Amino acid sequence: MNPCMDLKLPKPQVYEMSASLMKRLLSLVVDLYIVFIVVVSPFSSLFPKEVKFSSGLVLLVFSISLLALCYFSFSELWAGQTIGMKLMGLHIVADTKFTLLKSILRNIFALPFFPFILLWVIEPLALLFGGKRIMERITGTRTVEFITMQGSELV
């Protein structure tokens, strides 16, 4: 029997707040590690010892980045979070319907080609100084963490 029911305490409230920078960074690190194990390692025997620009290398990089994009996009679309985000307790919240296109746009930084590669510089700056990523503003989505508080913790 739930003691709270006897005492008629206020039910726990769930509050949404913007994900902290540190948690976002840690979740990205975890996701990149997962991408490395799941996506990059099957290709490891194909990597040339000397890195020389060639069409084969471009194809290799493109294939890997496309699969990485799939990981981020489909995880966020179907589960609302990637594995890294799940570990950090982060979620994706959309103002309108969250579609596959929005999910792909959110994660287009995974493609290491111009102009998307510029996002590796632009997005951290936008987060630092604006509190939100550029692609999050464009897609109308947010990365949040949910805080559960008991009624007695409210001031």
Next chain:
Amino acid sequence: MKEKKKKRSNFWILLAIIIILFAFSTLISGCVALFVSSPEVITGNVAIIPVVGPITTFGSSGLFDEDVVVSSEIVRKIEKAAETDSVKAIVFEINSPGGSAVASDEIGQAIKKLEKPTVAWIRQVGASGGYWVASTCDYIFANRMSITGSIGVIGSYLNFAEFIDDYNVSYERFVSGDMKDFGSPFKRVTAKERKYWQSKLDMIHDFFKEEVATNRDLTFEEVDTLADGGVFLGVEAFESGLVDELGGYDEIEAYLEKLLGEEVEFSRLSTKKSFIEKLAELTSGNSFEIGRGLGYELKKDDELIKV
């Protein structure tokens, strides 16, 4: 309760994504392998590095172009064999009429740096630059009928000066530096230019002779008597001291087994081109060849000096 159910379903969704992604990655990597050259794997204790074709510092492409030996590629293979601990000796399988002096020297210098036993195996032809490379090895095998030697330098080219005269085409000379347009096929060769060019060829010839003398433990004078540019059959080269032993695969195997004191397993290092690279060679190279005209053909040969 709802929350817990949602968390559990999220977990399974993420797990499914990971599994599907891994399966796709494995499948796609197999497809991408068609487009990427396979890295070489050395399995035996003796590496065989083929030196087959004209020796050059640059590669060729196209279906109808012959295979060439690119010196940087050979040096890379030599370094790979040197780094591989399981490789105890290296055999250079030579079937080359020669080529670029620079490229031959690049390969020769890389062989000399090796701290493992090296054997040259001259097959049908190991002449000129091909012999330069062979001479840097510790031991040379050749078939009795192999064509070897040709210790000389060639820098000849076709001159079209009289040809263009016949068609009222003129060569308008604008140079700063009297020798700047030396080698142009559209102007007559002057006596000064002839002497100039011959001196360069003689210099390279001396380098070649010095290399052979040092590598084969002969005197410069002994090599000089052999270095008229003429070829020797394997048996003649053996008698002259240019080759150590007459024989082939079995003899090399026996020699190495005695030298290394263990059973020999050969492992061939050849560049495996991917399917797409072979297809690209077939199409792009030939498209270019069809498009180029006589003028380019005349200037094609960047390797003006050959050994």
